[in-house]
Amino acid sequence: xxxxxxxxxxxxxxxxxxxxxxxxxxxGHDYLFWYRQTMMRGLELLIYFNNNVPIDDSGMPEDRFxxxxxxxxxxxxxxxxxxxxxxxxxxxxxxxxxxxxxxxxGSRLTVL
Amino acid sequence: GENVEQHPSTLSVQExxxxxxxxxxxxxxxxxxxxxxxxxxxxxxxxxxIRSNVGEKKDQRIAVTLNKTAKHFSLHIxxxxxxxxxxxxxxxxxxxxQKLVFGTGTRLLVSP
Numbered sequence: 001x002x003x004x005x006x007x008x009x010x011x012x013x014x015x016x017x018x019x020x021x022x023x024x025x026x027x028g029h030d031y032l033f034w035y036r037q038t039m040m041r042g043l044e045l046l047i048y049f050n051n052n053v054p055i056d057d058s059g060m061p062e063d064r065f066x067x068x069x070x071x072x073x074x075x076x077x078x079x080x081x082x083x084x085x086x087x088x089x090x091x092x093x094x095x096x097x098x099x100x101x102x103x104x105x106g107s108r109l110t111v112l
Numbered sequence: 113g114e115n116v117e118q119h120p121s122t123l124s125v126q127e128x129x130x131x132x133x134x135x136x137x138x139x140x141x142x143x144x145x146x147x148x149x150x151x152x153x154x155x156x157x158x159x160x161x162i163r164s165n166v167g168e169k170k171d172q173r174i175a176v177t178l179n180k181t182a183k184h185f186s187l188h189i190x191x192x193x194x195x196x197x198x199x200x201x202x203x204x205x206x207x208x209x210q211k212l213v214f215g216t217g218t219r220l221l222v223s224p
Binding site: 031042055093095099101105 | 144146153154155156157158161201205207209210211212213214215216217
């Protein structure tokens with residue numbers, strides 16, 4: 001398996017634009033997680049899914065953030081409208097029900 | 113909810129020395145404690161984990177200890193090598209909820 005695949009790897013956009021980050025989990029994994037990493041706040045869990053169903057979205061910072069998982073092999077994290085404080089590295093991770101998370105290489109977002 | 117504190121934030125050692133990173137957690141229901149290594153430009157990767165039914169686990173040069181009474185756990189790296197240089201994260205989780213909470217990270221620098 002190729003591991004967790006995220007796209008784009010880098011995104012530079014202007015304030016107010018919509019941003020969509022994409023994730024393909026490892027085949028067979030039934031959990032999918034979205035994390036945000038910043039220098040100030042470290043690794044924060046935004047939302048996670050089990051069998052494509054959102055279980056806990058308490059980490060989603062505002063209504064500007066939304067995430068979907070339409071099927072077992074694809075998830076999106078959308079920010080609309082984007083703001084400079086959303087600049088961060090966004091990680092997707094997947095797992096079986098064992099605890100070990102497998103992370104993608106991240107999407108570095110810069111909002112100007 | 114769970115809160116994980118990690119110390120030190122940076123650690124510089126000479127090649128061949130040992131390195132110790134310490135974490136504390138707040139939720140007594142947490143029962144799974146992994147350690148992740150993050151290299152520059154990559155996602156975090158699991159290096160070792162421990163569950164609450166054991167007090168110590170070792171894998172070659174890496175060991176983790178857990179004190180459930182004090183809610184402390186530590187990572188020990190012996191005979192450090194330059195390739196050990198990275199950011200290390202501890203984390204804690206109640207496996208009933210699959211919600212992994214990370215510490216703030218330790219930047220380890222091993223000098224030749």
